[in-house]
Amino acid sequence: MGAPPLASEWLVLAICTIGFLAISKPIFTFVKWVWSNFLRPPKNLTTYGSWALVTGSTDGIGKALTFELASKGLNLVLVGRNPQKLQSTSNEIRERFGEKTQIKIIVIDFEKISGEEIEEQIRRETEGLDVGVLVNNVGLSAKGARFFHEVDSESMDSLMNVNMGGVSWVTKAVLPGMLKKRKGAIVNIGSGASVAVPSYPLFTVYAATKAYVAMFSRSLGVEYKKHGIDIQCQIPMLVATKLASIRRSSFFVPSPKQYSNASIRWIGYEPLCVPYWTHALEWCIMDALPESLVDRLLFRYFCDLRKKILKKESRNASLKQKS
Ligand SMILES: NC(=O)c1ccc[n+]([C@@H]2O[C@H](COP(=O)([O-])OP(=O)(O)OC[C@H]3O[C@@H](n4cnc5c(N)ncnc54)[C@H](OP(=O)(O)O)[C@@H]3O)[C@@H](O)[C@H]2O)c1
Ligand SMILES: *[C@@H]1O[C@H](CO)[C@@H](O)[C@H](O)[C@H]1NC(C)=O
Ligand SMILES: *[C@@H]1O[C@H](CO)[C@@H](O)[C@H](O)[C@H]1NC(C)=O
Numbered sequence: 001m002g003a004p005p006l007a008s009e010w011l012v013l014a015i016c017t018i019g020f021l022a023i024s025k026p027i028f029t030f031v032k033w034v035w036s037n038f039l040r041p042p043k044n045l046t047t048y049g050s051w052a053l054v055t056g057s058t059d060g061i062g063k064a065l066t067f068e069l070a071s072k073g074l075n076l077v078l079v080g081r082n083p084q085k086l087q088s089t090s091n092e093i094r095e096r097f098g099e100k101t102q103i104k105i106i107v108i109d110f111e112k113i114s115g116e117e118i119e120e121q122i123r124r125e126t127e128g129l130d131v132g133v134l135v136n137n138v139g140l141s142a143k144g145a146r147f148f149h150e151v152d153s154e155s156m157d158s159l160m161n162v163n164m165g166g167v168s169w170v171t172k173a174v175l176p177g178m179l180k181k182r183k184g185a186i187v188n189i190g191s192g193a194s195v196a197v198p199s200y201p202l203f204t205v206y207a208a209t210k211a212y213v214a215m216f217s218r219s220l221g222v223e224y225k226k227h228g229i230d231i232q233c234q235i236p237m238l239v240a241t242k243l244a245s246i247r248r249s250s251f252f253v254p255s256p257k258q259y260s261n262a263s264i265r266w267i268g269y270e271p272l273c274v275p276y277w278t279h280a281l282e283w284c285i286m287d288a289l290p291e292s293l294v295d296r297l298l299f300r301y302f303c304d305l306r307k308k309i310l311k312k313e314s315r316n317a318s319l320k321q322k323s
């Protein structure tokens, strides 16, 4: 018979248990992160349906994603505003994948038409197509850093119509078909500007439209989970595209091709995710900093950016006057 444990032994046991619990959560999170980024098999996207619809598919992330989707055996509905760019994107896909990828083009300028018109046109032009994957990628960024009272009304209207209207109305058009089949995957492209930072001053409207996208996705995801529809908001930080005004990729800024390669692996899984691994690292660092510090740093950075842009504009204006 051993002696009953001493109070000090209980204490050691308690400390060990708490210590174990404290470190096991981050370890578990890390292992899961590595698994889902690099090892988890991607979903077979053709099981959702034979067509994928991508908005804003003529440039940047959207265009790169259409190639990834075609490589997975999906036919494509390309939605964009510029008929020439749509045609040349379609030609490039044809060149790469030949006749086995069917392509349909829909011309919509999300700045220029009403929500109901978007819904009606998408519904009419996708009638009879088995759309299994919808990527709401179309997005506009603010024209430069501005205080809210300086933002011109027209560009504010465009920003809200394209970023929030685009996602909502195209989803409204495509969802009923998915409901009928009881399967589908919807991917909405959000932004780190809304969920990875406590504030995004001087780009307030842009960041707020992306917060809408995140909440829209998560709530809708809960509504339709039981109906076999996987809804996801993907969060990119910076990607080298014309929207970000970045030409070259770097460690924290992937090319659209690198980004979409990662993006496609996540479709159908978590309701909100950061598909590119160095972006997740960035978020993690941001998260560790005190919010008030991030607020101050971003505010100072964007104020400097605003001044630079204003200087350039006034130089432009004086050049114009001379010529
Ligand atoms: N790049 C980044 O750093 C970054 C970061 C966070 C989130 N995002 C998000 O990622 C998504 C894609 O951005 P991106 O960087 O790939 O931008 P992008 O290179 O500028 O491409 C945007 C695409 O949307 C189309 N588009 C723009 N306005 C439109 C309109 N009014 N009607 C129809 N189509 C329109 C563009 O058509 P055209 O070819 O005719 O211009 C293009 O195909 C956006 O939702 C953006 O907010 C990007
Ligand atoms: C994916 O699913 C489709 C349709 O269910 C099937 O024909 C195809 O072989 C599958 N592909 C892979 C790689 O499992
Ligand atoms: C995506 O990237 C991985 C790793 O670099 C590569 O093995 C794979 O072939 C790429 N997939 C596509 C479709 O480009």
Ligand SMILES: *[C@@H]1O[C@H](CO)[C@@H](O)[C@H](O)[C@H]1NC(C)=O
Residues within 6 Å of the ligand: 309, 312, 313, 316
């Ligand atoms: C300045 O003018 C050039 C050429 O006209 C234009 O491309 C650029 O966007 C302008 N810059 C600003 C900040 O207005």
